[in-house]
Amino acid sequence: MAVESALIKFVKEKFPNFVISTHSFRNDDTIVIRKEGLKQVMTFLKTDKNTLFNMLVDITAVDNLGSEPRFEVIYHILSLTLKLRLRIKVPVEEMEAEVDSITSIWPGANWFEREVFDMFGIIFKNHPDLKRILMYDEFEGHPLRKDFPLKKQFPRIQMREVKTKY
Amino acid sequence: MSGEAGFLTTKLDEMLGWARKYSIFSYPFVTACCGMEYMSVSCAHYDIDRFGAGWPRFSPRQSDLLLVVGTVNHKIAPVLRKVWEQMAEPKWVISFGVCATSGGFYDNYATVQGIDRIIPVDVYIGGCPPRPEMVLEGLMLLQKKIASQKQELF
Numbered sequence: 001m002a003v004e005s006a007l008i009k010f011v012k013e014k015f016p017n018f019v020i021s022t023h024s025f026r027n028d029d030t031i032v033i034r035k036e037g038l039k040q041v042m043t044f045l046k047t048d049k050n051t052l053f054n055m056l057v058d059i060t061a062v063d064n065l066g067s068e069p070r071f072e073v074i075y076h077i078l079s080l081t082l083k084l085r086l087r088i089k090v091p092v093e094e095m096e097a098e099v100d101s102i103t104s105i106w107p108g109a110n111w112f113e114r115e116v117f118d119m120f121g122i123i124f125k126n127h128p129d130l131k132r133i134l135m136y137d138e139f140e141g142h143p144l145r146k147d148f149p150l151k152k153q154f155p156r157i158q159m160r161e162v163k164t165k166y
Numbered sequence: 167m168s169g170e171a172g173f174l175t176t177k178l179d180e181m182l183g184w185a186r187k188y189s190i191f192s193y194p195f196v197t198a199c200c201g202m203e204y205m206s207v208s209c210a211h212y213d214i215d216r217f218g219a220g221w222p223r224f225s226p227r228q229s230d231l232l233l234v235v236g237t238v239n240h241k242i243a244p245v246l247r248k249v250w251e252q253m254a255e256p257k258w259v260i261s262f263g264v265c266a267t268s269g270g271f272y273d274n275y276a277t278v279q280g281i282d283r284i285i286p287v288d289v290y291i292g293g294c295p296p297r298p299e300m301v302l303e304g305l306m307l308l309q310k311k312i313a314s315q316k317q318e319l320f
């Protein structure tokens with residue numbers, strides 16, 4: 001593991017109770033935080049004059065089926081002013097698959113969170129309109145979960161019978 | 167046929183087939199990357215107009231060839247069926263590219279495994295994406311089929 005960057009040190013000193021671990025590789029900084037502190041840390045990162053992360057680049061998730069906690073929600077943020085990038089990871093339990101929505105901090109989080117909800121079934125608390133964004137309403141389940149049956153489909157219309165010869 | 171008389175005899179079926187195969191109005195139902203190849207076929211370099219199918223109509227009611235170009239997933243399947251139902255007879259369907267033909271490598275939760283599960287298809291063109299020459303060959307196959315089929319008089 002490389003030397004801790006100044007940014008990681010700064011956040012760690014500010015939130016010793018929320019930071020679980022950190023990772024840094026070639027200026028690519030990652031901080032894993034407890035989900036209880038998500039909103040507080042994010043608000044700080046956006047508004048503090050030493051960080052000024054004014055842009056939310058992406059939200060995604062990973063399903064580590066078989067390990068505990070099962071999910072990780074991942075936020076990529078960017079400071080256009082200070083030219084900083086940071087990745088925030090939040091571990092999420094399967095039994096309590098929900099985190100706070102950060103739409104109140106970055107309004108752009110709205111569709112990202114809907115996508116993560118659609119694909120992984122993670123609930124974002126206090127999201128203004130949490131419904132599917134890519135899949136249709138008849139679709140059951142969340143296709144990017146590792147235990148979603150491979151090739152399971154939910155046709156919306158009656159499919160024709162096709163004779164196959166192979 | 168002599169220069170003076172100016173008539174020829176043929177069967178009605180054959181005459182209609184000959185007329186229909188060179189006045190194909192296509193409706194491009196383009197959903198994915200194969201669309202680039204469709205553009206290439208229809209523009210100057212490969213010039214689909216040489217084969218009498220030059221004029222895309224963006225209304226299903228005015229077209230008689232449905233070109234399904236690209237990946238079709240379950241979300242858009244009802245739309246494809248509705249477009250096909252809106253087309254007036256006689257109508258034909260070409261499945262353009264391996265995605266439309268069989269789902270291609272998208273064997274997953276979202277993609278229809280071949281548009282023949284939604285609508286009947288006349289000609290399948292493989293390839294990911296098919297080369298313009300393959301598309302033209304597919305079109306010529308369809309024209310052969312049109313010319314030799316029984317012509318319904320609607």
Ligand code: SF4
Binds near residue numbers: 200201237263265294
């Ligand atoms: S066949 Fe290939 S080029 Fe065509 S839509 Fe599918 S992936 Fe794209």
